[in-house]
Amino acid sequence: MVTVNLYSYGIARDIVNERKMPLTLEADIVTVGDIRLHLYDKYPRLKSLASLAIGVNDEYVNDDTIVTDQDEIILIPPVSGG
Amino acid sequence: MVTVNLYSYGIARDIVNERKMPLTLEADIVTVGDIRLHLYDKYPRLKSLASLAIGVNDEYVNDDTIVTDQDEIILIPPVSGG
Amino acid sequence: MEVRSNKDIHIRSIALDEAECREFVCLPEAGGVVLFIGTVRNHTEGREVVRLEFESRESMALKEMHKIADKVCGQWPIHKVAIHHRVGSLDIGEVAVIIAVSAAHRKAAFEACMYAINTLKETVPIWKKEIFSDGEVWVAAHP
Amino acid sequence: MEVRSNKDIHIRSIALDEAECREFVCLPEAGGVVLFIGTVRNHTEGREVVRLEFESRESMALKEMHKIADKVCGQWPIHKVAIHHRVGSLDIGEVAVIIAVSAAHRKAAFEACMYAINTLKETVPIWKKEIFSDGEVWVAAHP
Numbered sequence: 001m002v003t004v005n006l007y008s009y010g011i012a013r014d015i016v017n018e019r020k021m022p023l024t025l026e027a028d029i030v031t032v033g034d035i036r037l038h039l040y041d042k043y044p045r046l047k048s049l050a051s052l053a054i055g056v057n058d059e060y061v062n063d064d065t066i067v068t069d070q071d072e073i074i075l076i077p078p079v080s081g082g
Numbered sequence: 083m084v085t086v087n088l089y090s091y092g093i094a095r096d097i098v099n100e101r102k103m104p105l106t107l108e109a110d111i112v113t114v115g116d117i118r119l120h121l122y123d124k125y126p127r128l129k130s131l132a133s134l135a136i137g138v139n140d141e142y143v144n145d146d147t148i149v150t151d152q153d154e155i156i157l158i159p160p161v162s163g164g
Numbered sequence: 165m166e167v168r169s170n171k172d173i174h175i176r177s178i179a180l181d182e183a184e185c186r187e188f189v190c191l192p193e194a195g196g197v198v199l200f201i202g203t204v205r206n207h208t209e210g211r212e213v214v215r216l217e218f219e220s221r222e223s224m225a226l227k228e229m230h231k232i233a234d235k236v237c238g239q240w241p242i243h244k245v246a247i248h249h250r251v252g253s254l255d256i257g258e259v260a261v262i263i264a265v266s267a268a269h270r271k272a273a274f275e276a277c278m279y280a281i282n283t284l285k286e287t288v289p290i291w292k293k294e295i296f297s298d299g300e301v302w303v304a305a306h307p
Numbered sequence: 308m309e310v311r312s313n314k315d316i317h318i319r320s321i322a323l324d325e326a327e328c329r330e331f332v333c334l335p336e337a338g339g340v341v342l343f344i345g346t347v348r349n350h351t352e353g354r355e356v357v358r359l360e361f362e363s364r365e366s367m368a369l370k371e372m373h374k375i376a377d378k379v380c381g382q383w384p385i386h387k388v389a390i391h392h393r394v395g396s397l398d399i400g401e402v403a404v405i406i407a408v409s410a411a412h413r414k415a416a417f418e419a420c421m422y423a424i425n426t427l428k429e430t431v432p433i434w435k436k437e438i439f440s441d442g443e444v445w446v447a448a449h450p
Contacts, residue, residue: 009221010291011302050307055289058224074221074289080303081218081225081249081290082202082261082281091364092434093445132450137432140367156364156432162446163361163368163392163433164345164404164424182329192349192399198420199342200413206335256335270343270424277341278417 002030004071006039012052012075015045023073032056033063035073050078084112086153088121094134094157097127105155114138115145117155132160171233172246175222175290180259185246189266194243196270198277202261204254208303214295218251218260221289225249228288232280236265239279240272247280249290260292314376315389318365318433323402328389332409337386339413341420345404347397351446357438361394361403364432368392371431375423379408382422383415390423392433403435 003024008016016039025034032054040047053060055074056067067073085106090098098121107116114136122129135142137156138149149155172188182201189197204216233245246264254260263280267273292303315331325344332340347359376388389407397403406423410416435446 007221009219009289010293011305014302049305055221055224058221058227060287074224076221076289077291077302078304079285079287079289080292081220081288082285089364091362091432092436093448096445131448137364137367140364140370142430156367158364158432159434159445160447161428161430161432162435163363163431164428183326186325186344190346190400195346195348197342197344197346199340199344200417201329201340201342202413203333203338203340205338205411257333268348270345270421274343274417274421278413281413 001026002067002069004035004067004069004073006073006075008075010077011049012046012077015043016075030067031063032061032065032067032073035067036063039075052077083108084149084151086117086149086151086155088155088157090157092159093131094128094159097125098157112149113145114143114147114149114155117149118145121157134159170237170244171230172244172248173226173229173233174248175220175225175229176248176250177252180248180250180262182259182262185248185262185264188246189244189264191243191266193268194266195268196273197264197266198270198273200261200263200277200281201259202281204256204258204260206256208294211296213256214297215256216254216260217293217295218249218254219291220249220251222251224289229284232283232287235283236276236280240267240276241269242267242272242276245276245280247284249284249288251290313380313387314373315387315391316369316372316376317391318363318368319391319393320395323391323393323405325402325405328391328405328407331389332387332407334386334409336411337409338411339416340407340409341413341416343404343406343420343424344402345424347399347401347403349399351437354439356399357440358399359397359403360436360438361392361397362434363392363394365394367432372427375426375430378426379419379423383410383419384412385410385415385419388419388423390427392427392431394433
């Protein structure tokens with residue numbers, strides 16, 4: 001069982017409706033891809049985004065990355081700074 | 083006979099040693115090329131420049147251009163603004 | 165806390181200052197400074213924009229902005245770079261981003277500044293919501 | 308006397324003002340402003356420069372600067388362009404030239420600004436003399 005903190009921004013925050021929330025997955029080893037599937041299942045509107053990158057502890061990561069307890073998981077819909 | 087006013091800038095001014103001077107050529111038709119040759123003859127150091135463009139009445143012209151009385155002839159050594 | 169760093173990276177909720185950016189990058193051996201200033205436009209695809217709202221994941225955005233500055237200094241003979249980004253609610257004409265780059269020669273400064281703004285728009289976790297008179301939309305969110 | 312022109316062209320013997328240039332080109336429909344600021348460098352090919360002296364054929368230089376501005380506005384979707392050049396004696400670090408360009412999109416603004424400074428250095432009748440501690444030289448005069 002792994003518990004992380006999910007931070008959502010931009011339109012992802014509107015969809016998830018929380019800036020920050022704890023998220024627990026029932027598995028010994030949890031990857032970013034597992035979190036993605038879990039969220040797509042719980043918030044299907046996330047699938048409609050042009051892209052959804054995920055950050056762990058303020059770094060971009062790919063879906064193979066393994067997360068650990070208390071990691072900060074950041075939902076990054078298409079950025080539009082500048 | 084054609085009399086023009088010669089304006090010199092940058093290093094051309096240092097060579098000619100006058101900002102502005104009248105210049106008379108003894109011919110009915112005088113081109114910019116004629117003025118160039120006259121000046122090269124009188125101030126051989128002008129020939130050592132990387133380039134020497136000539137302007138007439140504040141426009142770049144080529145050596146075929148015919149000048150008329152009272153034209154302003156501008157000696158333009160390599161420009162270096164900016 | 166970097167002292168005498170060649171980078172000046174900020175995310176601010178108050179007005180950005182272009183003179184500050186220029187002064188940071190200027191130094192006696194720099195002949196050319198290129199600045200990009202991104203302002204809030206009054207329209208997007210023909211629709212009138214009332215104002216913009218920017219939000220960021222600040223800690224990660226600063227990290228990514230530092231990466232851009234490091235890349236710029238590694239890839240071009242750049243002396244200094246400043247990247248300032250505004251967040252919060254911005255009116256039309258207000259400055260959203262300033263990038264300033266100094267170099268001995270202008271070609272490097274132009275290329276580095278273009279690279280920096282292009283990369284910022286691709287990688288830095290900042291999001292922009294356009295507020296219209298009849299609705300609002302997160303920019304680029306949907307295909 | 309052009310009123311509400313899209314060009315702001317000056318040759319000045321007093322300090323140039325970058326905020327003035329930026330304010331001139333900024334307008335609600337412009338999303339991107341690119342500025343080039345050319346300053347006096349403290350060295351050239353390893354030799355220490357004490358100061359610079361610029362002289363111009365002012366009437367012709369202004370004409371050529373207007374041509375550049377017109378070309379820029381014809382060739383790219385540019386809103387406004389400012390070109391200010393300093394003449395006289397300049398100390399190290401002082402601003403010799405400012406070019407500011409505004410456009411709805413940044414790529415056009417960068418390209419137009421680069422074109423403008425490159426062309427200015429080729430065509431505008433302004434001459435620069437570098438003053439060293441032990442002599443002086445007209446820049447680029449000799450092969």
